Amino acid sequence: MRRSPLLRCLAVYGEMPGRFLLTAVLLAAVNIALVGQQVLVGHAVQEAQHGKLVIAGSGGLDYSRAWLWVMLLLGLSLARATVQYGAGLLSLSIGQRLLTILRGRILTQIQRLDLAYHWRHGVGEMVTRMTRDADKVRDALINFxxxxxxxxxxxxxxxxxxxxxxxxxxxxxxxxxSIGIALLWSEADTLVALDRRIGDAYDAVTQDLSEGVNGVRVIKAFSLGEARADRFRHHVDLFRAEARAAIRHASRRVPLPQTIIALSHAWVLGFGAWMVAHGTLGLGAVVAAMLVVNTLVLRIEGIGRLLQVIADARASAARIWEVLDAHPVIRSGAQPLPTGPLGIRLRNLSASPLGDGATVLRDLSLSVQPGEIVALVGATGSGKSILTALLPRLVEVDKGAVEVGSDQAGWQDVRETDLRELRRRVHVLPQESFLFSDTLAANLRLCAPHATEAQLREALDNAAAGELLERLSEGLDTRVGDRGATLSGGQRQRVCLARALLADVDILVLDDATSALDARTERRAIDNIRALRSGRTRPLTMLIVASRLSTALIADRVAVLGEGRIIAQGSPEHLANNSASYRALMGL
Incomplete structure (x- = not known):
């Protein structure tokens, strides 16, 4: 089954057996009725040949027998059309249900896969599998x-x-x-390979389009519109070239087997006429046989046209199952987190997030006690973001351990911890502040669905974003646009910080998440968080990735990351006096 991805998609029909069987029964009835109509036409012709269809009597011509055949054929045609209409609706309904199931599974799988997988595969590739590939599979299975x-x-x-x-x-x-179908089937693998190339070209088109839309500010800032348009046209031209190659191949190879199959007409007509001449077969039977073989040839020719659709769908199904069969590197543990306040302990860990053997962090150890604020500083590319992603297991370690807990309650490896609980209590706020295209209130309530308006306002105040509401015409009901486009970079970062505070986490990691704020606003936000955590039953532990001296000075302690490990740590004053690396990074 794994070698036949399209059959695996067809197996999804097992989730709706009732509709599946009903559709099969209706379609069987439709096709039996079609052949029955053709046989009835043959019998009517046979009766006409023997003078039984219209009978001459003393009172004139008797058409009752002819009208009987007419009404019988019309009634059967009407019944067949009605059943076929119902079967068509059912098959479309099943196809749409199949599409919904496939897209739901792809989306669920995308959420389960680790960040390293998403770094290796672009957004365009994932979108193509959920749209173009899923649509092609749906169309093929409806045509099935x-x-x-x-x-x-x-x-x-x-x-x-x-x-x-x-x-x-x-x-x-x-x-x-048999010969025609064998020739058609022999072309299937070639057509699948051609469509695979079409799919890869379409991935490039989707990826370039996505980057062109998301990066429109950069494109405008550097006047790159014409260059990006040329690049996009190049990808589209490549896609068209691959599509034309597939069409040319199909147009050259498919007609021959269709012609071979069509020779059935000539055989039935010629051999049937010979049998009629020798009295071994009636004229009506020959007419019925010609109607039957005509339907047969047309249906087989339809399979020739369908072959391209099936080949496309096989390639698309393979691409879909590549995603669905990908094994998530990160699997949830079963242990609950330790009770009480949580700190962080990294023990001799190493990490190569892309799985290509390039180790970013090596033999790194660091401890952050519950309630402590630690700033992490390091050169660009030193692995600060990778380190923060290890804490909620967005990325997995290769060696060593990431532990959460405390000296009093004990430390627990995050790999043994329930993943949902871990990510609920350990929150990483990245530098790229992402907001959904919804209202400000909806974005804030992502982590706290039942938060009141007063709580939302309080969170904004704690994130030094209280004045933001005064500038928005509709307050909390203001729509922030795609990715928060209506807000400035600093405003987006403060809204994301407020959202994180509403989550009521135990460990808050800011991965350069205040880089767009001025020093005074940043200080005010951190001071608010300090005051906030003093009133909590569980102290808030913070790890702040810092690239500015003002951020480092906020922390209780600073850790310097270099060469994949912690090379120095201490208070800002201690490092300013004793660490050349720290002084160089902070511009002292």
Whole structure:
């Protein structure tokens, strides 16, 4: 099953067996009725041949038998159309349900995968799998009902009927069908490979479009609009070239097997006429056989056209299952966090977040006691952000241990801890302040859904953002735009800080999360947090990644990160007197 990703998607139908079976029964009835119509037409022709359809009598022509056949065929056609309409609606409903299930699973899996996976794969790649790839799989499986399933029924019923008329009448079409389908199937792998290349080209288009929209300020600032447009056109042209290559291949290879299958017409007509001439088969039976084989050939030709869709869907299904089969590196433990205040202890840890063997942190040890504020300073690229991501297990360590707890309650490895509880009580606020396209209040309530308006205002005040409400026309109900575009960088950072304070965490990590604030506003926010934590039953532990002297001076203690480990630590005054690395980083 793992080697057939499209069949794995088809297996999702097992989650809706009732609708699946009902659709199959309805479609079977539709196709049996279709062949039945053709047989009835043959019988009507047979009666016409023998003069039974319209009878001449003393009172004129008797059309009652003809009207009987007309009403019978019309009634059967109306019933078949009604059932087919219902089956079509059901198959579309199943297809949409399948699409919903696939997209839900992809989104859930994306949330489960660690940051390293997202660093290796771009946003465009993930979006393509949820949109284009999922749509192609849905379309293929809807066509499965209309083409593969129905055609399979038609083939079985039609060849069975032809066999009843004459085994030779059925044998040659069966051979031609087998040859044609084998030739069509032999092209499937090539078409899958071609569509895989189309999918990769489409990934590049999506990624470039995403970057062009998200980076519009940089593009405008450096007047890069024309260059970015040329780059985007290049990706689109590459996508078009790959699509044209697939179309050219299909147009060259698919017509031949379709022609071979169409020879069934000639055989049934010629051999049927010979049988009529020799009196072994009636004219009505030949007419019915021609109608049946005509339907058969048209359906098989439809499979030829469907082959491209199936090939596309196989490639798309493979790309979807690449995401769904990816094993999350980070799995939740089962132990609850220690009771009481929480601190941080890093013991001889090493980390290579991209899994490429490039170790960013090596043999690093650091301890932060509950309630302590520690500033972490280091050169650009020294691994400060990676270190902060290790605490809530956004990234996994290679060696050593990350522990939370205290000397009194004991220390616990985060790998053994329940992941939901860990991330609820250990919060990392990154430098990139992300806000959702919603109201200010909705963004603040992400971590505290039931927070009152008074609590929201208090959190904004503690984050030194109280005056922000006075500048917004609709206050807390103001929509902040995509990624908080209506707010300045400093305002976004303070709103994110307020959101983190509403979460009521035990350990708050600021990864350069106040870099857009001036020194006075930053000092006011940190002082507010100090005052806030003094009134808590559990002291708030803070680790602040600092790139400015003003930030480092706020902390109780400073740790200097260099060469992948802590090379110095102490009070700001002690390091200013005794650490050349600290003085160089702080510009002293």
């Amino acid at each position: 009902w209309r083409q593969i399933f129905e055609t399979g029924l038609i083939v079985v019923i039609s060849l069975g009927l032809l066999f009843l008329y004459s085994p030779w009448l059925a044998l040659v079409p069966a051979i031609l069908l």
